[in-house]
Amino acid sequence: MYLASGCLFEVVAGPVISTAGCFPAGVGAELEQPASKKMIAANVIRTNSRIIRMMFRTVREQIDTVFRRDPAARSVTEIVLCYPGFHAVLLHRMAHRLYSAGWFTLARIVSQISRTLTGIEIHPGATIGRRFFIDHGMGVVIGETTEIGDDVLLYQGVTLGGTGKVTGKRHPTLGNGVVVGTGAKILGNIRIGDFSKVGAGSVVVRPVPDRSTVVGIPGRVVGNLDPTDALEHGNLPDPQGQLVDELARRVAELEATVKALQQR
Numbered sequence: 001m002y003l004a005s006g007c008l009f010e011v012v013a014g015p016v017i018s019t020a021g022c023f024p025a026g027v028g029a030e031l032e033q034p035a036s037k038k039m040i041a042a043n044v045i046r047t048n049s050r051i052i053r054m055m056f057r058t059v060r061e062q063i064d065t066v067f068r069r070d071p072a073a074r075s076v077t078e079i080v081l082c083y084p085g086f087h088a089v090l091l092h093r094m095a096h097r098l099y100s101a102g103w104f105t106l107a108r109i110v111s112q113i114s115r116t117l118t119g120i121e122i123h124p125g126a127t128i129g130r131r132f133f134i135d136h137g138m139g140v141v142i143g144e145t146t147e148i149g150d151d152v153l154l155y156q157g158v159t160l161g162g163t164g165k166v167t168g169k170r171h172p173t174l175g176n177g178v179v180v181g182t183g184a185k186i187l188g189n190i191r192i193g194d195f196s197k198v199g200a201g202s203v204v205v206r207p208v209p210d211r212s213t214v215v216g217i218p219g220r221v222v223g224n225l226d227p228t229d230a231l232e233h234g235n236l237p238d239p240q241g242q243l244v245d246e247l248a249r250r251v252a253e254l255e256a257t258v259k260a261l262q263q264r
Contacts, residue, residue: 058093062086065131069153084118085134091117095124126160128152129176143171149194150176157183163205175210 066079066086073079079086091114099107107124115121119138122128126142129150134140136156142148145168146160158180162170172186175193181200186192193210204219212221 059090061131062089065133069133070135084120085137088114088118088120088122088134088137088140089128089132092122092124092126092128095122096126096128099124126171145169145189146171147173149174149178152177153179155180155182155184155200159185159187161185161187163188172204 063076063079063086066073066083073083091110095107095110095114098104098110104124111122111124120134120140122140122142123144123146125144126146126148128142128148129152131151132148133152134154134156137154139157140154141159141161143160143162145162148160152174160172160174164170169189171189173189173191174180174186175191175196177195178192178197180186180192180198181202183200184198184202184204186198186204188205190205190207192198192204192208192214193212195210196208196212196214198204198208198219199213199215201217202215202219203217204214206218208214208219208221211224213223214220215222
């Protein structure tokens with residue numbers, strides 16, 4: 001009788017259902033199995049629910065990013081159906097998870113499907129932060145060891161590439177809030193500082209400090225970034241043009257001086 005009471009207590013109050021010693025061999029195992037299956041099923045449901053919620057949060061955040069970055073976006077339907085940058089980022093997040101889990105070939109297949117559909121090539125090994133947006137996107141290339149922070153904006157034709165055939169970290173690192181203009185190339189294992197801006201058509205091969213503006217070939221830092229003007233990447237200083245203007249002004253002054261001396 002004492003054994004039966006102990007057995008009942010263990011079944012009702014114990015954290016794990018166990019009937020060892022209460023029934024003949026084999027009977028307890030049959031009773032334990034359904035409970036174990038229920039616990040496994042409950043854990044699977046909780047895990048899947050968590051993954052689904054995280055997936056919807058990621059999609060919602062990406063849609064909000066498009067609305068915030070692109071004044072041409074009019075509706076959620078338009079973004080989901082017609083924005084290649086939106087598709088490329090979401091497919092990359094899937095490919096990156098596969099790559100991180102060791103499914104390298106499958107990850108590359110997903111990235112190639114994304115490249116075919118969007119014209120944007122992102123290696124699945126690239127690490128990309130939150131609220132990343134590629135505007136238009138055709139021709140964008142992002143290499144394997146690239147690291148991109150949060151709130152980064154790229155325009156079409158941007159290349160984040162490596163140099164040489166070295167292994168390891170060989171692609172750029174972009175800090176938070178960086179804007180890279182149309183057709184710009186950032187090459188090698190260099191860092192572009194937080195909230196910096198790279199002008200359209202620039203070729204950057206050296207590190208860039210935080211909150212800087214870079215233009216030219218090769219890229220040169222020409223000033224500090226005005227944070228209120230972060231999207232005006234076409235409105236940038238022209239150091240070559242300024243140099244030519246300065247030379248022309250000096251030549252005019254020298255000509256005037258020579259002419260004045262000749263008239264004496």
